[in-house]
Amino acid sequence: MKKQLNIFLVLLLLISSACTKETEDKITGSASNLTLVPAFPELTFTRPVDFQHAGDKSNKLYVVEQRGVISVFENEEKTGSKKTFLTIEDRVEDSDNEEGLLGLAFHPDFESNGYFYVNYTASNPDRSVISRFNLSSTNPNEADPNSELVLLEYEQPYGNHNGGQIAFGPDYYLYIGVGDGGKSGDPHGHGQNRSTLLGNILRIDVDQENGDKHYSIPEDNPFVGNTEGFKEEIYAYGMRNPWRFSFDSATDQLWVADVGQNSYEEIDIVKNGGNYGWNTMEGFHCFRADECDQENLELPIWEYDRDEGDISITGGFVYHGEAISRLQGLYIYADYVSGRIWSLDFSDPENPVNTELFKADFPISSFGMDQHQELYICAFDDKIYKFELE
Secondary structure, three states, rough: HHHHHHHHHHHHHHHHHHHHHOOOOEOOOOOOEEEEEEEEOOOOOEEEEEEEEEOOOOOOEEHHHHHHHOOOOOOOOOOOOEEEEOOOOOOOOOOOOEEEEOEEEOOOOHHHOOOEEEEEEOOOOOEEEEEEEEEOOOOOOOEEEEEEEEEEEOOOOOOOOOOOHHHHHEEEEEEEEEEEOOOOOOOOOHOOOOOOOOOEEEEEOOOOOOOOOEEEEOOOOOOOOOOOOOOOOOEEEEEEEEEEEEEOOOOOEEEEEEEEOOOOOEEEEEEOOOEEEOOOEOOOOOOOOOOOOOOOOOOOOOOEEEOOOOOEEEEEEEEOOOHHHHHHOOOOEEEOOOEEEEEOOOOOOOOOEEEEEEOOOEEEEEEOOOOOEEEEEEOOOOOOOEEEEE
């Protein structure tokens, strides 16, 4: 019996050795036969932080590099080349880890108007800039770097907690994720101060100008016409550092991942006018023991602690692609530091189910979708990854 067992083990080792080359670029998770593979093995990117398509059915993809470069390429696995769509390195301040060119959003009518929007940090003074650029009139693979129209700027007191996500909602308004401005514990109290743009999800109408502003305020924003000095751009508040948000294409719900301070990372489903608690709360827990009035606060739908090396949540998407049927309707997200990737089933809000899918060996900065709603992962090993079935 012992001899037979030894023969069996030898055979297993031989089979494993034979398969090593085939699977060396794959990361297999706890979910049976689900793997992570480089989506475009021939391409590399320097600190990719955003991944977008233009909604124009062109099959092109756009990757944002934190240093201030946007690349464009064909959505083909074997593509071996990319082109520079836009470079604004001379305008971008990226000396701190959380600064840089952080977000990209294409206008819903990009195919006809050629407009797209970016979110980046700049210096002198330190600030975040929300700008519109135009597609080049002569080259559909390039933007016109001289076409910048600044819509909105707001001061950044520190080099961290800049947020950075921008996205058009199903209502055609532009949503902007803004952190509390940085340092530990929100020392200036921005999260609960509605007279600042910091610590909020903003919403503006980029198709209508208002006086000297190149945007207007949607009439159902919660603080329109207020007399208390609250910023009318605010859609929801009480955010620490919303690092990636997305809209569920099936329900239009706005999913926001908010990075925690010391102990808890959280996921929120955000609604108009909601107060998501920072810096009164961190996840479901009181952050300030001396002042923890939870009345009228919106608590998260999910949190996780840092007991297993997780430190900073990276928000993702509710998956509605066709390639991986088992992920249908699940929210896919990750932790930037630990590399763990999870699916969250929130179909029964009273009993959410969170499942670990992978533990990647690279920092996960962002997720993205292509025009077919297939999911991609931006990694700080300079690659873009995707899910695949073995």
